[in-house]
Amino acid sequence: MDGNYIIGIDLGTTNSVVAYKKRGSDSAIELFQILQLTKEGHVEERKSLPSFLYIPGEHDLNKKQIALPWNKNMGYCSGELARKQGNKVPGRMISSAKSWLSHQQVDREEKLLPFQGEEELEKISPVEASTRYLSHIKESWDHQFRKEKNAAFVDQEIYLTVPASFDAVARELTVKAAKAAGIEATLLEEPQSAFYAWLYREGENWRNKLQVGDVVLVVDVGGGTSDFCLVAVEEQDGNLELNRIAVGNHILLGGDNIDLALAHLISAKLPKAKLDPWQSLSLWYSCCEAKEALFSDPTLKKANVAILGRSSSLIGGTLKAKLTREELENVAKNGFFPEVDIHNFSVQKHKVGLMQMGLPYATEPAITKHIAEFLQQNSNNQELIRPTAVLFNGGVFKADVLQQQVTSVINSWLPDAQVKTLNSHDLDTSVAIGAVYYGTTKHGEGIRIRGGVARSYYLGIETAMPAIPGVPPPLRGLCVIPSGMEEGSESDVPGTELGLMIGEPVEFPFFSSNTRKEDLIGDDVDDLETLQSSSPLETTLSVKEGVKKGEMVPVKLHSKVTEVGTLEISCRTTDNKHSWDLQFNVRKHDQ
Incomplete structure (x- = not known):
């Protein structure tokens, strides 16, 4: 990129924030003031863009009232006016598009928003809604920086944050939404980004706040989601090193x-x-x-x-x-933050077989129970993993009483030790600020958190066995991307050769796990109950030179974690002459 700036975007469930910094300078990270409509026909700069879209009706807001400096012919509005107008006419407002991106039970590229909106309304997909937010940010930036050379938004170095709990499909759809807005962005996990913001604010003083052996629990509760991760402080060649060691599940609760x-x-x-x-x-x-x-x-x-x-x-x-x-x-x-007995608690799950379609909200409202479950899932030998510090993020924790309550609950689980609370800066904006700081680490500044991909990923492979009427061959999970595989790395999947038919569609069940950290690439998992189901991978092996339709071709699997943070898995002939990429099927997926 030849642009002037490093940009961080927190594309939030309820609010989106943008931060930036001049590349190669000692200047501070700043918040971008996003131009938006705050009332009919009136544009103001705000530090955040409410993540709402409003589609006016025939006798609603007119073109003049929703015109923007860069587009006088808008068919919708976004931001503060969209939220206010949606408060009056909810059936024409789109919200929570980010949460819909991770919803496996729907086609996330289908026009379904606003969900249960007015009948005559022309709906859009969750991907398109995300594209519109990003387009608004891009156009606002270009309007405000239009006189500066090399400042076009698409030419800048851009980092876009996603929940750590987003699976591979949700990440790919986020990248797709960005590309549809003309933006090439690298993904970064939100809890990590919040930690980067803390490192930025502390400077070199962070080394006085943490020491080798510390484990920091990041509790990020936003408008629509709760996200957790653990960062360990380790030593490498005499230097302190940070390593992300665990992430939580995707919880629609906030x-x-x-x-x-x-x-x-x-x-x-x-x-x-x-x-x-x-x-x-x-x-x-x-x-x-x-x-x-x-x-x-x-x-x-x-x-x-x-x-x-x-x-x-x-x-x-x-x-x-x-x-x-x-x-x-x-x-x-x-x-939402009650006292919890770490040795005797349960997280309420869905109990009924039939549920109204919509977002898969968490049934259990107690966030402290979800924190307890997260710590237990990532503990070894029945001994609870022991965080020594906690970092809060998200607007919910503007209330000191809630920070104090969570700290008190965690301390009750650790009777012989007390966690220290790291000073949280900029609870609403830290994710965007941290994304910019992460960008600077790519240029050799600051300290970078290691960890690679947060989950292990598996393809479902049919086990070879004699045919039995009415009994499908059992599936085994083949690890194709292990937890911790670094961005920008790739590998053949060892020990596996598959026979695929040219010209015929093939589909692989796809699974993930955020707890099986010991599995290596090529390892088999017989018990699929330990894995989380995701959208399947599919392809049709097209006819290529040297192969014919209907021919059975031996292939091996090859996996890659891109620099952007998405996954690529392909089938390659054993002589490496031909390759076919597997694509996620993002249509409605029944778990």
């Missing part, structure tokens, strides 16, 4: 869930009028605004909650109530 719980609380205070679905959603968003107001101003004792009435009999046409700080802290602390 600040939005707190907002919904508050909405249930507030609804009991409203006049005895049944809320329709439109008003219920509006109440949810109003509770979010009240929560953010109380968390961002510790002096406030209460905040207003209001939704428009739907009946002329309602005085003033508006329903109003108050959310007190005591109520907020009680719901958040006792409902």
